[in-house]
Amino acid sequence: MFHKEGYKIISITLVLFLGANVASYVAIQNNELQIAIFVLTLVFLFLILQFFRNPKRKTEVNDKTVVSPVDGKVVVIEEVFEKEHFNDKRLQVSIFMSPINVHVTRHPINGEVIFSKYHPGKYLVAWHPKASEENERTTVVVKNNLIEVLYRQIAGALAKRIVNYAEEGEKVVQGSDSGFIKFGSRVDVFLPIGTEVNVSLNQKVKGGESIIANL
Known part of the structure; x- marks a missing residue:
């Protein structure tokens, strides 16, 4: 689950991730460079997803x-x-x-x-x-x-x-x-x-x- 404050940034990051990797596949013939671009953009995507995560928390509601x-x-x-x-x-x-x-x-x-x-x-x-x-x-x-x-x-x-x-x-x-x-x-x-x-x-x-x- 992700926090609503991250929806826009996550969407932009996904588009950039897909765009960068499609472009590298079409324009670059070097497999090692393609893999490097994929790994770098995947790490960046992971960091963004990790930052905006919104895990459920079980609060034991207690006025004291x-x-x-x-x-x-x-x-x-x-x-x-x-x-x-x-x-x-x-x-x-x-x-x-x-x-x-x-x-x-x-x-x-x-x-x-x-x-x-x-x-x-x-x-x-x-x-x-x-x-x-x-x-x-x-x-x-x-x-x-x-x-x-x-x-x-x-x-x-x-x-x-x-x-x-x-x-x-x-x-x-x-x-x-x-x-x-x-x-x-x-x-x-x-x-x-x-x-x-x-x-x-x-x-x-x-x-x-x-x-x-x-x-």
Whole structure:
């Protein structure tokens, strides 16, 4: 299964793959060169298909847990001052996505979207300390009776487009599709101080399945 954000790029890549190989078969008499072109274009096609894959995830919906919004590796767990929405100290858990990770963003909790905002910005590497404030990003806040969670999609040096489906006033289900980041980046999750974190630094997590915090 592939994510809808990849349909156009996958279609173009397939056309290029077929076109390049048909052209090489017609115009090139060198079998070794034909094979090389086939292998190179096949690898490129595989990478595109791999990037836009959208595997089904079995989210155990539970109001007393916060699930990871994305696949990747936990790179930050620290107390910070969150100044865009809360204006107070929060516990930040940051997850870095490499180009080979699934790039679907999922809602970490059940609830209502009470804040959703896009910010244009730079394309610093995703692990840069200023990336959370200076890079292109979207900020979404979901609230229910137990918790209010902010998560921020952050573009990286390779990520040139962030897609965010969350709309203010919308009721969302934990683990459901919230957006997509094209070509590598990071997501920051901001939790209330004192929240029991269920992950550790450098731990790999799966979006919609791995529990990053317990309430």
